[in-house]
Amino acid sequence: LRKVTRVVHKDFSDISLDKRLYRVDPALRGDKVWVHYDPFSSSDSVKIFSLKGEYQGSGVLHHREAEQPPLPAQARGKPKHNLIDLLVREHREQLAANTRGIDYRKVVSVRPWPFHAFVKAFARLLGKEVGISAFTAQELETLKKLYNQNVQLTESVLTQAFARVPNKSFPHLVGELKQILQQKE
Numbered sequence: 001l002r003k004v005t006r007v008v009h010k011d012f013s014d015i016s017l018d019k020r021l022y023r024v025d026p027a028l029r030g031d032k033v034w035v036h037y038d039p040f041s042s043s044d045s046v047k048i049f050s051l052k053g054e055y056q057g058s059g060v061l062h063h064r065e066a067e068q069p070p071l072p073a074q075a076r077g078k079p080k081h082n083l084i085d086l087l088v089r090e091h092r093e094q095l096a097a098n099t100r101g102i103d104y105r106k107v108v109s110v111r112p113w114p115f116h117a118f119v120k121a122f123a124r125l126l127g128k129e130v131g132i133s134a135f136t137a138q139e140l141e142t143l144k145k146l147y148n149q150n151v152q153l154t155e156s157v158l159t160q161a162f163a164r165v166p167n168k169s170f171p172h173l174v175g176e177l178k179q180i181l182q183q184k185e
Contacts, residue, residue: 001036001047008033012064015048022046022059035059113154115147121155125162126170139170146174150181157181 006015013026017035024033028048033056036047044061119132122143128134135143147153161176162168 002039004035004037005051006033006035007031014062014064015046015059017046021062021064023062024048024059025057028056111151115144118147118153118155118158119143121158122173125158126168126173135170142174146177152181152184153177157184 004017006017008015008024008028008031010030012021012023013029014021014023015033015035017037018039022035022045025048032051034049034051034053036049037043046059048056048059050056116132119135119140123129123131123134126134132140157180158177161173161180164180165172165176
């Protein structure tokens, strides 16, 4: 048998040999193959092998017609998306979202009882009708820290602290509020 190299036609999946066309497996389109044939016989088929010597099938004599639509091209090559790259990118985005830091707007969310209402109620219970201006800057800072650290701080908790304390002074009331709030945790 004679052995020659041919390239399978990309559109019609056939090879040309001595002005004759042989249809081969469409999976071989565009591939370079070895064609084994007997040049002295009038056989209607040839043997197709890969360049590594693996048998790929046989080619059958056929006549390509002008109206014959080409077989749909099979997409070969690199896939459009790599699953591992997509997973790695998604994981990095998730890590970035989780490690952005503290969103202080969410931490200091709108509370049902605003700070200024807390201070006014505190002043009223102390017997000072002036409101927020009844406190020094240091006292206001202490009240603000207490307010920010305790989300459970409500008017009923404040009233409860005032009811428990016999000495209605600022330090005693703040201490009693802290004790009540610690018990609630």
